[in-house]
Amino acid sequence: MGSNLKINKVCKQCGKKFIAKMTTTRYCSHPCAQKAYYERIKAERLSKQKKQDSIEEVNLKEILTVKEVARLLECSTKTIYRLIDKGTIKAVNLSNRMTRIKRDEIDEILRPKQEKELLDFNISNYYTMKELRNRFSISDKAIYEIIKREQIKKVKIGKHIYIPKQPIDNIL
Numbered sequence: 001m002g003s004n005l006k007i008n009k010v011c012k013q014c015g016k017k018f019i020a021k022m023t024t025t026r027y028c029s030h031p032c033a034q035k036a037y038y039e040r041i042k043a044e045r046l047s048k049q050k051k052q053d054s055i056e057e058v059n060l061k062e063i064l065t066v067k068e069v070a071r072l073l074e075c076s077t078k079t080i081y082r083l084i085d086k087g088t089i090k091a092v093n094l095s096n097r098m099t100r101i102k103r104d105e106i107d108e109i110l111r112p113k114q115e116k117e118l119l120d121f122n123i124s125n126y127y128t129m130k131e132l133r134n135r136f137s138i139s140d141k142a143i144y145e146i147i148k149r150e151q152i153k154k155v156k157i158g159k160h161i162y163i164p165k166q167p168i169d170n171i172l
């Protein structure tokens with residue numbers, strides 16, 4: 001199969017002319033093919049390392065460019081500009097197309113939603129179920145119905161449920 005084929009080629013590794021039996025042959029010999037293979041592996045490893053190094057460098061910065069943010073979040077710069085337009089990411093425009101973003105902004109949008117709620121959580125603004133029952137002489141079932149009907153955002157921490165005081169006070 002193809003054994004009669006003779007194709008004049010130039011070795012991609014050493015540059016010598018040689019005769020190949022297949023159109024896909026790129027190297028004159030096995031050593032050249034092997035050398036090319038190892039060089040490719042080495043180059044790939046190097047570029048991977050370089051990428052890693054610069055990511056770490058970006059990670060240490062407090063003020064980021066849109067490009068750097070895109071790299072950190074592994075998305076396109078277009079997505080970042082869209083998030084800025086939407087107000088999801090707060091950015092500062094130094095001048096046209098010179099946008100800077102604070103690192104905290106990125107940490108903020110990456111923080112899980114629940115954790116964000118916990119940060120805002122101030123227990124004195126919430127009733128526990130027990131407090132509600134005692135204060136308003138109301139059953140758990142009735143409480144849940146009100147929460148559902150009024151679409152009150154309750155906070156669940158472990159087994160405990162906390163209900164914001166303000167909407168409840170307005171209703172009951």
Ligand SMILES: [Zn+2]
Nearest residue numbers: 011014028032
């Ligand atoms: Zn060669």
